[in-house]
Amino acid sequence: MTYQLSSYDEHHPEAYWSAVAAEFEVDRTLINLNNGGVSSSPRVVVEAMFRYWQEANRTPAHVLWNIQQPQREQVRGELAAWLGVDIEEIAMTRNASEGLQACLFGLPLSHGDEILTTDQDYPRMMWTLQQRERRDGIIVRTIPIPIPCYQLSQITDRFAAAITPRTRMILISHVMFMTGQIIPVREIAALGRKHDIPVIVDGSHALAHLDFRLADLDCEFYAAPLHKWLCAPHGTGMLYVRRERIADVWPLTAAPAEKDRDIxxxxxxxxxxxxxxxxxxxxxxxxxxxxxxxxxxxLLELRHRWALPLAQLEQVRMHTSLEPGAAAGIATFEIVDQDPEKICNMLREHHRIHVVPITHPAFRGIRVTPQIYTSLEAVDHFVEVMLGLVSRL
Ligand SMILES: Cc1ncc(COP(=O)(O)O)c(C=O)c1O
Incomplete structure (x- = not known):
């Protein structure tokens, strides 16, 4: 389908973004700056969901399996065209975890094999690897990522230095969920290819957020949710597996042998x-x-709008580099000597502002993730509240 939106006028950008925001029925009595968790969908998506659901409910077995299931192919084709990959390389999953776990559990590993990842990858993906450690005797090695990181090549260098003859898999995020830090996926995928090590990419905060084409990353395994930055219904995700590698991955739930090479x-x-x-x-x-x-x-403009004024404050430490190309529209800051969880609770209870605390052994902070329906006024209000709060400390 094509979407009818008012045309963009660079002299009046806010009129355009207000029109975009009007596509979303969100609770405007609060300021939601935790869209990185999961996003609202535009009205047309909610209406389409409801229509398909109602249609299926009338004659479930017939509509679900004879009508709607074949229609998935249309969606697969649209996703593949957007990403610049083959339609036979895209699976639609229920979230990022499902696609990532298909790869992390489904690629063969033996006792003593090593997996490299970072110290900031997503907890569920770490639990997946740790379960394989307990079950299969593999070894997970985590590479610390500088906070903030100003030079992306540092990250590639750390991976290159950590590879050993026992390394059999690499898991990386394209954008770090804790700080918005961008990871040089293309370079690390090339490194993996050079050493014949599969690289699994967690694209949760990159897909439909950063301006890139999946085809240009030249990676073999990439999974992402669609209910975050694409604003698709909750419970949607995608998994890309390069065609030649499909047969190497066992699916999470069994499929018939004829489908071994079928995405x-x-x-x-x-x-x-x-x-x-x-x-x-x-x-x-x-x-x-x-x-x-x-x-x-x-998304970067919204980030700058709040992060630049807060970064000026003596009491504020930014954990995200605001240099061009270093991070996505997500950023994390800390108010020195203040418990982020308490501040988040206070913002929610007294100001109806939703942000999320981030805790890591090396740092802690508050993560802020606006969406395309977030207005400049909402961001400015957040800044005003934070300036007031910091001035009273
Ligand atoms: C980096 C990262 N990976 C994986 C996930 C899991 O996504 P999902 O809940 O769609 O499985 C998240 C969710 O926040 C995430 O931030």
Whole structure:
């Protein structure tokens, strides 16, 4: 589908972004700056979900399996065209975890094999690897990522130095969920290829956020949720596996042998609603109507709008580099000697502002993630509240 949006007028950008925001029915009595957790969807997506659900409910076995399931192919094609990859390389999953776990559990590893990842990858992915440690006797090695990191090549160098003859897999995020730090995925994927090590990329905060084409990363395994930055229905995600590698990965739930080389084996999950998957289409249409470059620029603009004034404060420490190209529209800051959790609770209870505390052995802070429906006024209000709060410390 194509999305009808008012055209962008560079002299009146806020009129455009207000029109985008009006596509979303969100609770405007609060300021939601935790869109990195999960996002609202635009009205057309919610309506499409409801329509598909209602349609399936009328004659479930017939509509689900004879009508809606074949319609998944249309969505697969749209996702593949957007990402610049082959339609036979895209599976639609229920979230990022499902796609990532298919790779992390599904690639063969033996006792003593090593997996490299970072000290800031997502907890569920770490639990997945740790479960394999307990179950299969593999060894997980984590590489510390500088906070903030100003030079992306430092990260590639650390991975290059950590590879040993026993390294059999690498897991990296494209954008770190804790700080918005960008990871040089293309370089690390090339490093993996050079050493014949599969590199699994967690694209949770990069897909539909950063302006890139999956095809250009030249990686073999990439999974992401679609309910974060694409604003697709909750319970949607995608998994890309390069065609030649599909047969190497066992799916999480068993599929018939004829599907060993078919990307659809990752969708053999038993009875499930098709409505969320089919309603990815209007979410993608909105994303394409806005345009990836414009969306990334807006998310960075929103980040700058709050992060620059806060970064000036003596009591504030930024854990995200604000240098061009270093991070996405997500950023994390700390108020020195203040418990981030207490501040987040206070912001929610007294100011109806939602942000999230981040804790890590090396740092802690407050993560702020606006979305395309966040207004400049909302961001300015957050800044005003924070300036007042810091001045009273
Ligand atoms: C970096 C990262 N990876 C994986 C996930 C898990 O995503 P999902 O809940 O869609 O499985 C998240 C969710 O916040 C995340 O931030």
């Amino acid at each position: 659809r084996k990752f969708e053999e999950i038993g009875t499930h609603p098709e409505a969320p998957c089919l309603a990815i289409s209007p979410a993608l249409a909105l994303h394409l109507a806005i345009g990836q470059a414009r969306k990334q620029a807006r």
